[in-house]
Amino acid sequence: MSAHAQARTSTRRRRPRARRGVGRRRLALLATVVLSAVVATAVFSPWADKAVKEVTLPLRHDDVIRQQAADKQLDPSLIAGVIYVESRFRDQTSHAGAKGLMQLMPATANYIAAKSGGTEFVEGDLADPQINISYGSWYLRYLQEKYHGNVVLTLAAYNAGEGKVDGWWREAAAGGERFRVADHIPFRETREYVSKVLEARRAYRREYARELGL
Numbered sequence: 001m002s003a004h005a006q007a008r009t010s011t012r013r014r015r016p017r018a019r020r021g022v023g024r025r026r027l028a029l030l031a032t033v034v035l036s037a038v039v040a041t042a043v044f045s046p047w048a049d050k051a052v053k054e055v056t057l058p059l060r061h062d063d064v065i066r067q068q069a070a071d072k073q074l075d076p077s078l079i080a081g082v083i084y085v086e087s088r089f090r091d092q093t094s095h096a097g098a099k100g101l102m103q104l105m106p107a108t109a110n111y112i113a114a115k116s117g118g119t120e121f122v123e124g125d126l127a128d129p130q131i132n133i134s135y136g137s138w139y140l141r142y143l144q145e146k147y148h149g150n151v152v153l154t155l156a157a158y159n160a161g162e163g164k165v166d167g168w169w170r171e172a173a174a175g176g177e178r179f180r181v182a183d184h185i186p187f188r189e190t191r192e193y194v195s196k197v198l199e200a201r202r203a204y205r206r207e208y209a210r211e212l213g214l
Contacts (some may be wrong), residue, residue: 057203060089061101061129062211068137069213074144077213078151079137081200082158085193091127099126102136112138152194156185159193 059080069076086103095098097106104112106123112135113121125131131133140154146162147169149151157165168186172179185191206212 001122028077031172036081042054052085055086057207059204059208061133062208064130064133066213067164068133070135072137072141074137074141075201077201077204077208077214079133080204080208080212081197082136082140082155083133084200084204085196091129099123100132100136101129102132102139104132104139109135115142139147150179151198152181153179155197156181156190160187160190161184 065079070114083101087101116138143154143157168184172184181191181194
């Protein structure tokens with residue numbers, strides 16, 4: 001065999017080794033990419049999960065909520081649930097004129113101020129989270145006491161007003177029936193409001209137990 005033929009034969013024999021080397025390098029590169037992805041997921045996943053939770057189920061002013069819940073003997077997750085459904089934790093004014101995080105009507109806030117000793121209260125104070133949550137919590141506690149701890153009636157009255165709920169409650173009692181959302185609340189908005197707050201309360205208990213002191 002000529003020297004040229006031997007060289008070609010030798011080259012052909014060496015090529016598989018070169019391809020195997022390229023394959024090993026590709027596998028090593030792929031393994032590095034996968035490992036990097038795993039590390040990135042481990043590092044950023046908690047942050048990403050928290051960011052998603054903050055968007056879908058926000059919580060602000062948890063210190064005020066804890067303080068007011070303790071002061072008013074309320075479930076902090078109930079306060080958080082009401083704020084979430086009322087305003088998504090944003091300071092705003094509704095078309096009807098309800099204000100702040102817990103969407104209090106000025107007339108209701110003036111009544112609460114008079115009952116709770118807020119002699120220097122002005123309507124603009126409802127933009128203050130401390131005052132708004134304090135007054136909203138006071139009203140929730142007042143309604144809970146009026147309706148003997150019945151959370152459904154409390155939330156229905158917070159949404160629709162005491163007068164309407166008193167009528168619905170009397171109608172159910174006159175028929176010897178236990179008050180039920182589906183059967184005794186004629187307003188769809190109020191039925192949905194009660195259900196949404198109860199669902200939000202469960203979510204806040206599950207997702208923010210530590211922040212709410214539960």
